[in-house]
Amino acid sequence: MKTRSTRAIPSAAVLTVGGLLLTACGSSGDGGSGQAGPASFEGRGPISYVAAKDTTGTIQPLIDRWNKQHPDEKVTFIQLPTDADAQRQQMIQNAETKSDAYTVLSLDVVWTSEFAAHQWIDRLPEKQFPLGRMLEPVVETAKYRDGLYAVPHSSDGGMLYYRTDLLKKAGVKAPPKTWAEMKDACAKVQKLPEGKGVGCYAGQFQKYEGLTVNFSEAVHSAGGVVTGPDGKPDVDTPEAKQGLDFLVGSLKDGTIPKKAVTYLEEDGRQAFQNGKLVFLRNWPYVYSHAQKSDVRGKFAVAPLPGLNGPGSSSLGGHNLAVSSFAKNKATALDFIKFMTSEQSTETLLKEASLAPPYASLYDDQQLIDQYPYLPVLKESIVRAVPRPRVVPYGDVTASIQREAYAALTGSKSSADALKALQADLQKSVAQ
Amino acid sequence: MSHTRVPPPSPDADVVTGAPAVPARTERPAPRGGRRTVRATSGTAGMAALLVSPTLLVLAVVVLYPTVMALHESLYGPKGLDPETGFISDTEPFVGLQNYADILGEAGERFWNAFWNTTFFTVVTVTLETVIGVAMALIMHKAFRGRGFVRAGILIPWAVPTAISGLLWRWIFNSDGVANALLGRQILWTSEGFQAKLAVIVAEVWKTAPFIGLLVLAGLQVIPKEVYEAARIDGAGRARRFWHVTLPLVKPALLVAVLFRCMDALRMFDLPYILIGAQKNSVETLSMLAQNEASNVRFGPASAYAVILFVYVFLIALAFVRLLGTDLVGDTGTPERSRRFGRRRKSAEVTA
Numbered sequence: 001m002k003t004r005s006t007r008a009i010p011s012a013a014v015l016t017v018g019g020l021l022l023t024a025c026g027s028s029g030d031g032g033s034g035q036a037g038p039a040s041f042e043g044r045g046p047i048s049y050v051a052a053k054d055t056t057g058t059i060q061p062l063i064d065r066w067n068k069q070h071p072d073e074k075v076t077f078i079q080l081p082t083d084a085d086a087q088r089q090q091m092i093q094n095a096e097t098k099s100d101a102y103t104v105l106s107l108d109v110v111w112t113s114e115f116a117a118h119q120w121i122d123r124l125p126e127k128q129f130p131l132g133r134m135l136e137p138v139v140e141t142a143k144y145r146d147g148l149y150a151v152p153h154s155s156d157g158g159m160l161y162y163r164t165d166l167l168k169k170a171g172v173k174a175p176p177k178t179w180a181e182m183k184d185a186c187a188k189v190q191k192l193p194e195g196k197g198v199g200c201y202a203g204q205f206q207k208y209e210g211l212t213v214n215f216s217e218a219v220h221s222a223g224g225v226v227t228g229p230d231g232k233p234d235v236d237t238p239e240a241k242q243g244l245d246f247l248v249g250s251l252k253d254g255t256i257p258k259k260a261v262t263y264l265e266e267d268g269r270q271a272f273q274n275g276k277l278v279f280l281r282n283w284p285y286v287y288s289h290a291q292k293s294d295v296r297g298k299f300a301v302a303p304l305p306g307l308n309g310p311g312s313s314s315l316g317g318h319n320l321a322v323s324s325f326a327k328n329k330a331t332a333l334d335f336i337k338f339m340t341s342e343q344s345t346e347t348l349l350k351e352a353s354l355a356p357p358y359a360s361l362y363d364d365q366q367l368i369d370q371y372p373y374l375p376v377l378k379e380s381i382v383r384a385v386p387r388p389r390v391v392p393y394g395d396v397t398a399s400i401q402r403e404a405y406a407a408l409t410g411s412k413s414s415a416d417a418l419k420a421l422q423a424d425l426q427k428s429v430a431q
Numbered sequence: 432m433s434h435t436r437v438p439p440p441s442p443d444a445d446v447v448t449g450a451p452a453v454p455a456r457t458e459r460p461a462p463r464g465g466r467r468t469v470r471a472t473s474g475t476a477g478m479a480a481l482l483v484s485p486t487l488l489v490l491a492v493v494v495l496y497p498t499v500m501a502l503h504e505s506l507y508g509p510k511g512l513d514p515e516t517g518f519i520s521d522t523e524p525f526v527g528l529q530n531y532a533d534i535l536g537e538a539g540e541r542f543w544n545a546f547w548n549t550t551f552f553t554v555v556t557v558t559l560e561t562v563i564g565v566a567m568a569l570i571m572h573k574a575f576r577g578r579g580f581v582r583a584g585i586l587i588p589w590a591v592p593t594a595i596s597g598l599l600w601r602w603i604f605n606s607d608g609v610a611n612a613l614l615g616r617q618i619l620w621t622s623e624g625f626q627a628k629l630a631v632i633v634a635e636v637w638k639t640a641p642f643i644g645l646l647v648l649a650g651l652q653v654i655p656k657e658v659y660e661a662a663r664i665d666g667a668g669r670a671r672r673f674w675h676v677t678l679p680l681v682k683p684a685l686l687v688a689v690l691f692r693c694m695d696a697l698r699m700f701d702l703p704y705i706l707i708g709a710q711k712n713s714v715e716t717l718s719m720l721a722q723n724e725a726s727n728v729r730f731g732p733a734s735a736y737a738v739i740l741f742v743y744v745f746l747i748a749l750a751f752v753r754l755l756g757t758d759l760v761g762d763t764g765t766p767e768r769s770r771r772f773g774r775r776r777k778s779a780e781v782t783a
Contacts, residue, residue: 089726117512118519118728145517206621208708259606262621267606391512391519394727398710409623 041122041322041329046074049335050094051106051318052087053079056352066338073331075104084108084209095120095325103326104335106318107150109141109386110393116144117391121321122329123147129337134357137384142319144389149321151340152357154348156316157380158203158217158304159373161272161280161290165298166195175302179221179246182279182305183255189278199257201250202268203281207405210264212387212397213314214281215404217304218243220385221311226400226425227388233425236418242307244414248407261408272299283316284355287373301373303380313384317355355381392428399424498741505530505734523731530735541712542720542736546743549716551628553696556635561689563636564643569677571644572651589641597705600634604706621706627713631703638702639695643688650684651677690751697744717743 049063060077067074078101080087088111094102095118107115115121126148131139134152142150162175170188186200203217204210216226224239250256257276260268265282272280273293280286281304290299304311320339322332338344345356349367355377361367362378390396399421407417508526510519534542571582588596603609604620611618620630654677662672678685700718707714709723717740724733 085726092728114728117517118510206708207623207711259617259619262606262619270607392727398723401710402712405623411623 041125041333043328044073044331045328046076047103047326047328047331047335048076048078048101049104049106049339050078050080050091050102052084053082055082058348058352062339062344062347066335070331070334073328073334075335078102091115092120095323098325100323100326102323103328103332104339105321105323106153107321109155109315109317109319110389110397112142112150112319112321113144113389113391114393115321116147116149119324121149122324123149124151124322124333124336128333129340130342133342133359135359135378135381137315137381137386138317138357141315141317141386141389150319151321151336152317153320153340154317154345154354155357155381156283156355157377157384158213158281158283158313159301159376159380160304161282161286161299161301163189163275163278163295163298164300166192166198166278169194175300176279176305177303177310178305179307183250186255186278195278198275199260199271199277200255201279201281202256202260202263202271202277204263204265204268205247205251205256205261205405205408206264206267207401208264209397209401211404211408212400213316215244215247215400216314216385216387217281217311218247220314221304221306222246223307225385227390227396227429231388231390231429233388233422233429235425236422240418241414244404244407244418246307247404248410248414251408252410261405284353284371284373284377287371288353301376303376303383310379310383313380315381315384315386317357388425390429395428396425399428501734501737501741504730505732505738507731509729509731526731530732531739533732534735534739541715544712545715545717545720548628548714549697549699549718549743552631552635552699552716553693556632556639556696557689557692559632559636560640560643560692561685563640564688565647565681565685567640567644568647568651571648585644586641588638589645591638593638593701594705596634596638597702600630600637601706604630621708623711623713625713627707627711631706631714634706635696635699635702639692643685643692646684646688646691647681650681654680686751686755690748693747693751694744697747698740 049059051059054060054077063075063077080090088108091102091105091107095115105115105121107121116123129148129151131148131151135155138152138155142148142152160175166189167175167185169192170185172185172188176182176185182201189195190198190200203214205214219226219235219240220243222239222243224235224237224241224243226233226235226240228234247256251258251261257271263271265286268277268280268282269286269289271277272282272286273290273295275294287301290296304313306312320336322329322336326332340357342356342358342361345354345358346361346367348354349356349361350370353371356362359378362374368374388396403412403417403421403424406412407414412420506525506527507523508529510521510523512519567585571578571585591599601621605611606617606619606621608620610620618626620626658676658680659672662676667675698718699716700722703711703714703716704719704722709719717736721733721736721740724730724736
């Protein structure tokens with residue numbers, strides 16, 4: 001409803017903002033270097049905040065707090081569907097029609113490059129945000145070609161959930177740091193009477209975004225890359241092959257149950273909670289669910305294992321950006337500062353268990369008491385490598401899913417899959 | 432304003448023909464009424480055009496305009512990335528028929544795979560739905576206790592939104608789901624392979640067989656009882672009555688139902704998308720390709736896919752109307768024509 005009424009505001013408003021942008025160029029932006037400098041952020045008044053439907057009920061109170069302090073710059077919360085693709089589609093639609101209905105956008109970390117390259121979002125003045133106190137890989141997800149286009153709001157990293165009771169019984173002292181150690185531990189557990197019929201490891205291996213996450217993690221954890229630092233694909237390497245071979249081999253020898261190729265986050269969580277898995281790669285949200293299940297008190301988390309040592313996770317989370325077609329951008333900038341402040345993100349961590357971008361919050365003893373996984377999560381995020389940061393992300397993730405799934409289901413060898421993937425990625429990125 | 436003065440459907444024409452006073456039918460007297468009526472209808476035709484114009488206008492806005500826009504859009508390529516600035520250009524380049532060439536050439540493998548999937552799903556699901564739907568209609572048509580209950584039960588799948596039924600069946604076809612528990616096997620329905628196709632077919636038939644059942648039931652209800660009595664008196668058994676009385680008489684309704692189902696099945700999108708997932712080669716349909724391109728902000732190629740699908744659906748519909756004589760419009764097919772002949776004969780009697 002809100003969307004419709006705001007959309008009706010004459011496009012004259014857009015023109016005005018456009019005019020302002022032209023005339024007042026560079027008057028307030030004080031940071032950033034490189035090609036096109038940050039846009040100027042002028043105009044104060046009501047704006048909108050566009051994000052996924054808030055199932056935790058923590059966003060609106062936060063906005064209410066802002067609205068109380070800024071009665072003339074009220075923020076309206078526009079909730080989009082929970083499905084990420086649907087959110088992206090609505091945001092793109094808004095940008096394609098150059099509508100000013102959306103002001104501050106909550107973008108999934110993998111969308112930054114696409115939105116920035118299309119100039120759907122404005123470049124932000126870097127110096128106005130406390131990026132130095134945030135975890136570095138998280139800040140990287142908000143950048144496009146060295147320019148800051150969004151500000152980290154929440155983060156997410158993969159962790160290894162494991163059954164403490166089973167490992168203890170099998171005589172395994174510490175959680176595994178490498179894949180080989182993990183397989184060893186499993187072999188010991190499966191020899192126990194309790195370990196009969198228990199699968200070793202699972203992640204998200206269905207053909208969807210989760211596979212891109214898991215594939216990238218495997219490749220990065222073996223020392224390979226999907227796209228190099230320059231953004232060029234470089235996945236047809238021996239290191240990447242070792243990563244993919246870990247997944248393919250595990251599926252073949254039964255370390256990963258066969259049915260895991262249909263697993264989404266929830267399927268793996270169910271299997272782990274039902275005691276069908278010793279190890280599970282999943283996001284922090286599983287922690288509170290598992291605490292209420294049969295494995296309560298019998299599990300813990302550790303950083304993801306890798307080939308020769310700890311692995312590296314992919315990153316989830318959301319960044320806040322300003323729509324290029326919005327008005328009242330000065331208010332928008334202030335609102336982003338408010339939403340991404342240490343105080344706000346702490347509230348979100350406490351009440352919605354959203355991982356904050358600030359390093360210090362992970363070391364807060366009170367918070368650790370509430371969320372025992374925080375130190376592990378911090379380690380996971382610090383060592384994380386973001387998924388490929390490319391403009392045609394939709395094509396890139398589709399190619400990764402296609403080739404990785406072909407390798408996992410055995411219809412292609414991992415060498416062939418990587419070769420085809422490299423060719424595909426080169427084609428999409430070159431466009 | 433000449434046509435405003437002309438009285439609506441000229442009453443004398445209807446009196447003469449003895450046809451029911453349906454305004455749209457008034458143009459018909461022209462061929463048989465001789466010169467006098469031809470002149471009279473030129474005004475009526477103007478009136479008819481005026482009366483139809485709002486409909487045509489609406490059709491032009493909601494059907495013609497989008498179609499033409501899609502055709503136009505399909506001639507433009509995706510926006511390019513400027514490697515210097517790192518920004519995507521504002522305008523889409525005109526590429527002529529390049530999008531179509533790419534679809535059939537470079538992306539040919541994916542396109543033909545989707546094309547065959549679409550065709551396969553259409554043929555298999557519509558065939559199964561027709562058989563099951565007709566059976567359902569025959570059951571629903573029978574008079575027995577609890578008929579209302581059975582009718583409602585049969586129609587429920589049709590009332591469930593496709594997206595919801597996709598989710599329902601995803602639970603059933605889960606690796607630990609009901610389907611595997613019943614079969615006692617570990618079949619990975621939602622991974623790539625023929626089993627994924629099978630899952631889609633089962634869910635689709637479950638959902639839409641009632642649609643055919645419903646339309647056929649409507650057709651069954653207008654068959655007069657006397658025809659069956661006559662057949663029985665002539666000594667026709669159950670099977671013969673079905674083949675020689677029920678089927679021919681229900682054929683017009685059945686063909687319309689099958690045509691609708693074919694057109695629907697050719698555009699299948701939500702069920703495979705939700706049940707099995709996007710980008711799964713085993714179940715990817717043409718609509719999914721178009722959606723995939725559009726979601727990657729390539730509206731030109733997306734339109735090209737949509738246009739190809741449009742042409743395909745259009746050809747199938749045309750074939751139906753031409754080859755099978757589906758009575759879609761109401762006055763091109765055989766039954767209507769014979770009725771008109773009948774009326775003509777009757778009108779001849781009246782005038783005589």
